[in-house]
Amino acid sequence: MKQRSRIADGPAGIWFLGLAMLVWGVIEPCVAPAVSWAQHGPHAGQPAGVAVGQPAVAFHLKTLEGDAIALDTFRGRPLVINFFASWCDPCREEMPVIKELAAKGARGGYSVVGIAVEDGRAAVTQYASEARLSFPIALDSSSAVKRAYRIFGPPATFFIDAQGTIRDAVIGPITAERARLAMQRAGALR
Amino acid sequence: MMICPERRRKGRTISLAAITGCLALAGVIALAVPLDWASAFGDLAFGPELRIGQADRNPSSPFLRIAPNGRLYAAWTESDPNAPSAPKVTADPSHKKHWMITFDMRVVLLASSADGGVVWTAPRRVNSATEAVQGEENEPRIAFTPDGKAFVVWSVPSEKGDKSRANVRFAMEEGRGGFTPSRTLNEIKDTARFPILERSPDNTFLTAWIDRRVDSPASRAVYMSRIGPNGQEVSPSYKVAEDICDCCRLELAFTDKGRTVFLVNRQVTAEQIRNHVLRKSTDGGVTFGAPVTISDDGWQTVCPHSGPAMALDHRGYIHVTWFTMGRSLAEAGVYYSVSRDGGRSFAPRRLVHANTAPEILHTRLAVGSDGTVHLAWDNLDGAGKAQVFVRSMASDGTTFSPIQQISRARENARRPVLALSDRELHVAWTESEGETSWVVMRTAPLKK
Numbered sequence: 001m002k003q004r005s006r007i008a009d010g011p012a013g014i015w016f017l018g019l020a021m022l023v024w025g026v027i028e029p030c031v032a033p034a035v036s037w038a039q040h041g042p043h044a045g046q047p048a049g050v051a052v053g054q055p056a057v058a059f060h061l062k063t064l065e066g067d068a069i070a071l072d073t074f075r076g077r078p079l080v081i082n083f084f085a086s087w088c089d090p091c092r093e094e095m096p097v098i099k100e101l102a103a104k105g106a107r108g109g110y111s112v113v114g115i116a117v118e119d120g121r122a123a124v125t126q127y128a129s130e131a132r133l134s135f136p137i138a139l140d141s142s143s144a145v146k147r148a149y150r151i152f153g154p155p156a157t158f159f160i161d162a163q164g165t166i167r168d169a170v171i172g173p174i175t176a177e178r179a180r181l182a183m184q185r186a187g188a189l190r
Numbered sequence: 191m192m193i194c195p196e197r198r199r200k201g202r203t204i205s206l207a208a209i210t211g212c213l214a215l216a217g218v219i220a221l222a223v224p225l226d227w228a229s230a231f232g233d234l235a236f237g238p239e240l241r242i243g244q245a246d247r248n249p250s251s252p253f254l255r256i257a258p259n260g261r262l263y264a265a266w267t268e269s270d271p272n273a274p275s276a277p278k279v280t281a282d283p284s285h286k287k288h289w290m291i292t293f294d295m296r297v298v299l300l301a302s303s304a305d306g307g308v309v310w311t312a313p314r315r316v317n318s319a320t321e322a323v324q325g326e327e328n329e330p331r332i333a334f335t336p337d338g339k340a341f342v343v344w345s346v347p348s349e350k351g352d353k354s355r356a357n358v359r360f361a362m363e364e365g366r367g368g369f370t371p372s373r374t375l376n377e378i379k380d381t382a383r384f385p386i387l388e389r390s391p392d393n394t395f396l397t398a399w400i401d402r403r404v405d406s407p408a409s410r411a412v413y414m415s416r417i418g419p420n421g422q423e424v425s426p427s428y429k430v431a432e433d434i435c436d437c438c439r440l441e442l443a444f445t446d447k448g449r450t451v452f453l454v455n456r457q458v459t460a461e462q463i464r465n466h467v468l469r470k471s472t473d474g475g476v477t478f479g480a481p482v483t484i485s486d487d488g489w490q491t492v493c494p495h496s497g498p499a500m501a502l503d504h505r506g507y508i509h510v511t512w513f514t515m516g517r518s519l520a521e522a523g524v525y526y527s528v529s530r531d532g533g534r535s536f537a538p539r540r541l542v543h544a545n546t547a548p549e550i551l552h553t554r555l556a557v558g559s560d561g562t563v564h565l566a567w568d569n570l571d572g573a574g575k576a577q578v579f580v581r582s583m584a585s586d587g588t589t590f591s592p593i594q595q596i597s598r599a600r601e602n603a604r605r606p607v608l609a610l611s612d613r614e615l616h617v618a619w620t621e622s623e624g625e626t627s628w629v630v631m632r633t634a635p636l637k638k
Contacts (some may be wrong), residue, residue: 021513050635052295087326087353089436089493118326122624126351132390141624142601152515152522189253 026067048184052168055162056081057148061115063090064125067139069113071164078188079160083120083140083151086127091155095174098157102135103178110188113138117146117154145169159186191364234580234615234634236563240307242618243268243299249629251325254609257334257431261302262609264614265316265330265342266629267323270295296323298330298344306633316361317370321346324335324353324383325620326605327495327552331387333395335517339363339419343387343397348380354436356383356607358399362421375415377427378403382413384497386440388449393419396475396490398430398440398453409458410436414475430478431469433458439497442475443505451475452533454484454498454510464489466498466512470533471490484527485539487514494550498517501557503585508533509563511542524553524567528587543579543593544568558636566606566617571595576602578619596632598622603630612636 012120050057058081060070077155082098084091102112114137116124119140128137140146149158151171159168159182183189195321200602243249247268255263273295298316316330317323321343323330330344341362350357358376362368381403389395395417400410412431417424435456451471456464465488467481484498495542498512508529515522522545527536545551546569553567563583571577578597583590597603599621606619618631 043357086351089354089496091356109319120294123322123351124355130350130352138624141622144574147547147549147570150546152491153550 016049036070036093050166052166054166056158056164056166057145059115059138059140059145059148061140061145063120064128064137064139068135069136074111074113074160075162075164077162078183078186080105080110080112080183080186080188081149081158081160082112082114083117083146083149083154083156085117085154086112086123091172092131095157097174097176097179098135099133099137100176101183102133105135108188110183110186111135115145117143156180159183159188164171165181172175175183197474202563212334217273220437226330233445233591234323234582234594234636236594236617236632236634238632240631240633242266242301242310242631243313245628247271248356248625248627249299250620250622250627251329251330251605252607252620252629252631253329254607254616254618254631255332255334256611257340258336258608259301260611261304261337261338262611263300263302263332263334263340264306264307264310264333264618264629264631265298265300267325267330267344269294270297270320273320290344291375294322295320298323300340300342302331306611307631308615312366314369315360316342316369316372317344318361318369321372323349323361324356326438327437327497327560328353328356328384329425330608331385333387335389335390335419335487336393337367339421341387341389341395341417342369343375343385343386345383352380353385355402358385358397360384360387360397360417360424373424375399375424376413381405383598384437384439384440387446390444390451391429392448392474394448395419395421396442396451398442400434400436400438400440401427401429402436409433410453412440412453416475426454428476428477430471431455431481435464435493435497439494441500443500443502443508445502446472449474450532451478452500452502452508454500456497456512457481457483462490464491464514466510466514468500468508468529468533468536470512482533482535484512484529484536485514485525487521487525487539488517489514490517491515495550496550499554501555501563503557503561503563504559505530505561506532507561509555509557510536510567511553511555511567512556513567515545519548520546522548524551524557524565524569526563526565526583537587540590542581542590543567543569545572546572549576552605554608556608556615558610559612562636564608564615565608566596566608566619568604568606568619575599576604578603578606578617580606580615580617597630599623636638 058071066093081166157170198607252266299313301310301313328345347353382399385399386396398414401413404600415427438456453469457467469478471478474573496513524542525539555565566580601623609616
């Protein structure tokens with residue numbers, strides 16, 4: 001009796017703890033999957049997103065011809081990066097806009113680079129020839145650059161100013177009008 | 191250090207209470223064990239990685255299926271050894287650049303295994319021509335006659351190499367170890383891709399593809415063709431669905447002795463909302479009813495090359511999995527739902543795995559004879575590499591297993607496919623590093 005009363009009025013907190021553990025024992029198996037999902041949740045452990053106003057993420061790739069190409073290659077002048085794929089219909093539909101930007105690049109003092117993602121060298125080479133793409137095209141075989149720019153898939157176009165800061169980004173197909181606005185923001189159209 | 195008797199008694203009481211609490215907890219956990227997936231159903235213990243295909247020919251885009259005789263079949267694509275393997279680049283003064291074009295010529299290969307994928311037959315080439323067989327979401331598909339003869343469909347780009355203006359090819363085993371000459375199923379040139387093929391319980395075959403014969407920049411249509419039991423008679427293709435996403439794989443399933451056919455696809459509304467839908471045919475696939483939305487995800491963006499997967503169980507439940515970006519980045523992930531009323535409605539979607547980063551994911555499922563649903567998909571791991579994950583759901587429709595990562599790719603493991611027998615679950619996928627790829631398969635025995 002003495003002991004029981006001590007248990008009752010002494011370490012009540014311990015019994016409460018035991019009860020709480022007991023309750024948790026019942027609940028935990030039910031909620032465990034949700035906890036594990038949360039650990040796999042959006043952007044867990046990922047770097048902050050690429051955004052307008054942030055520095056463009058550096059990349060080092062090879063062109064279709066095998067030459068090294070990097071973000072630094074274009075430092076000092078505005079740059080348009082177009083992520084595309086040969087199998088991507090919207091990419092094909094927007095490509096005339098990108099080609100036009102590229103055609104005016106030399107005169108306008110800016111550069112255009114295409115980064116082919118989730119695609120093969122032969123298919124991209126064939127497409128580049130068929131579409132007569134004259135700007136440098138890099139192959140992002142591992143998807144590392146695509147992931148660094150945090151895009152779900154092509155097409156996506158980033159507009160970077162001469163200081164290497166992202167000034168605009170169009171996720172999805174781009175129109176000529178939208179491109180003009182983006183170019184102004186990147187300081188490529190004066 | 192001295193401890194007074196009262197404190198010692200108190201300490202004993204505390205210890206006793208703590209031990210009691212722990213024992214109670216242990217008891218509860220023991221009682222709760224039937225709720226736990228691992229104890230009730232068993233973790234899937236996957237065996238070692240097996241590689242399929244010839245390593246120096248960049249195997250990719252596998253498809254797995256169990257034949258009626260129980261053999262495991264794999265189809266995949268490889269570089270054609272008779273075709274040039276790499277494009278050459280030459281300068282051209284008339285343009286800034288000029289490329290000497292070489293297509294990525296590939297072959298469709300088929301092999302089978304009687305022991306669950308340990309020992310395979312020598313691969314047999316399916317396609318007769320040298321052509322640029324497509325892969326990824328366009329992987330070759332196999333179906334079997336009741337006596338085990340393989341029918342195969344695949345996609346090839348247009349003569350100009352345009353993958354979005356493609357053609358659907360078909361060949362079948364001719365009974366002497368080879369395949370019939372490839373034949374094109376779409377009557378209108380350069381309009382068909384993403385073919386699928388399933389055998390109906392009436393022993394005819396239905397093939398379906400995404401069709402762009404009306405070449406508007408808007409959405410596409412689904413066309414079907416019925417192939418006779420011996421593979422010779424092929425019906426003219428006919429339209430069964432409109433306003434569908436132009437690059438997201440389809441799935442077909444049969445019930446009711448083939449009279450009822452289900453079709454799932456990603457639908458595109460006039461507002462460019464891209465939800466997944468199910469269509470039902472009650473006349474064996476001749477006509478289909480209005481689409482039923484599986485989940486109002488509200489995804490409003492361009493084509494991801496990621497389609498839904500569907501399977502029916504013995505109760506007639508329709509299980510579906512798909513990837514969506516939803517209405518915001520936070521919603522993006524692989525989802526699952528089930529229809530328990532023959533496709534009239536679907537349960538609220540359940541998240542299978544959230545996107546760990548912006549990335550298009552690809553998901554498949556298979557349903558066992560006991561109603562257990564097995565899902566496989568790709569997602570990025572903590573290091574930003576694409577890996578293959580699996581999890582299962584008990585036939586109660588609520589108990590999910592933990593997520594298992596079954597690939598250890600150094601760069602990318604993508605687009606898993608499944609095959610399920612009563613004894614084993616097989617998962618295959620394409621793994622790649624740089625411009626090199628290979629096909630990996632792992633097998634897990636199923637706990638009885």
